[in-house]
Amino acid sequence: MQVMSGAPEGLPQGLYSKLARYRHNVFVEQLGWELQTQDGTELDQFDRPDTVYVVAQDDEGHVFGCARLLPTTRPYLLGEVFPLLLNGLPPPCSSDVWELSRFAAVDLNNQTSALGQFSSPVAIELLQESIACAAAHGAKRLIAVSVIGVERLLRRAGFHAHRAGPPMVIDGHPILACWIEID
Amino acid sequence: MNSETDADSYPSRISMITLSGDSYIRLALETFLATPLVHLLSGLDDDKPIIPQEGARLARVSGYTEWLSTTAPIITLGWDWELDVSQGQPLYVRLGSPRSNIMLVDAMAHDLGPTKTSMLLETAIDALAWQKETHQYIVTRYA
Numbered sequence: 001m002q003v004m005s006g007a008p009e010g011l012p013q014g015l016y017s018k019l020a021r022y023r024h025n026v027f028v029e030q031l032g033w034e035l036q037t038q039d040g041t042e043l044d045q046f047d048r049p050d051t052v053y054v055v056a057q058d059d060e061g062h063v064f065g066c067a068r069l070l071p072t073t074r075p076y077l078l079g080e081v082f083p084l085l086l087n088g089l090p091p092p093c094s095s096d097v098w099e100l101s102r103f104a105a106v107d108l109n110n111q112t113s114a115l116g117q118f119s120s121p122v123a124i125e126l127l128q129e130s131i132a133c134a135a136a137h138g139a140k141r142l143i144a145v146s147v148i149g150v151e152r153l154l155r156r157a158g159f160h161a162h163r164a165g166p167p168m169v170i171d172g173h174p175i176l177a178c179w180i181e182i183d
Numbered sequence: 184m185n186s187e188t189d190a191d192s193y194p195s196r197i198s199m200i201t202l203s204g205d206s207y208i209r210l211a212l213e214t215f216l217a218t219p220l221v222h223l224l225s226g227l228d229d230d231k232p233i234i235p236q237e238g239a240r241l242a243r244v245s246g247y248t249e250w251l252s253t254t255a256p257i258i259t260l261g262w263d264w265e266l267d268v269s270q271g272q273p274l275y276v277r278l279g280s281p282r283s284n285i286m287l288v289d290a291m292a293h294d295l296g297p298t299k300t301s302m303l304l305e306t307a308i309d310a311l312a313w314q315k316e317t318h319q320y321i322v323t324r325y326a
Contacts, residue, residue, distance in 0.1 A: 086206070087202060087206065087256045087257055087259075087284065088202060088255070088256055089202065089204070089206060148226075148247060148249070148261065151261075151282055152247065152263065152282070155279070155280065155282060160297065161282075162206065162207065162282075162283065162284060162286075162297070163206065163259050163282060163283055163284040164206040164284065165206065165256075165257065165259065165284065166223070166249075166251050166257045166258075166259035166284075167223065167224070167249055167259065167261070169224065174223075174224055174249070176259075178282075179205070179206060
């Protein structure tokens, strides 16, 4: 497993496009999320030049995991789209709080399903890499917008995490926001 | 008398459910135990779900369940479970620690901390009658 991280401009040539296609495959085709798509790619308004990505690839360069990191001092998914997941609190806005979203660890070549992805050691390693990457950008806490599986993965991986609010079923998918403390 | 004053003020103090800036709902164990929870959803871990049926030979079946309070702010509590088939009749058993937005506090409103809170919640969950509703939801969802 090779993990690359950085803003789009800092990623190896072609990786950003592969990431966008991978996200379409996982989130749109497998999980059935209704997301903004174009020509078999999934990108939204939060995929910007300053967005930080963590991408896992196998030895042949196939993407099999990803995460998206956004500073909460600029528009981010939870604050703009899902503030209702915060149980009535205002969305965080701080340079030491970053958002983790679009986390996936599905190996498309080995038939790992999107439903079972969060039980794999790869998922834990990718999560650890993502949190380390956020810390390297100054994060002391992460707020994650995710399916329940990611929260369960956090717990199994030994991270200190607690919920920011209750899960909500949105477009048929239960999602929630949870805090991850970076020790 | 001071003790009477303390005793008089204690119930109102422990009955408060407040949402803190760190997203925790801080409350006393007694208040939590007195707060009804309703089932939100449950799910199976397996990619290809196995519906637990009487008389069927079961592989390991596990999943998760989510419960909420009807209060504002909302208390959220979820935990993993597995089916224990060792006693013949399949039995839903909690696995591991719960996931929540709860921070239990003592009589002086001091945090008990994540570890002690989790332990107390585990005991509380094991005393709840959550199995039947979870089973019914699972059977309906994966039918």
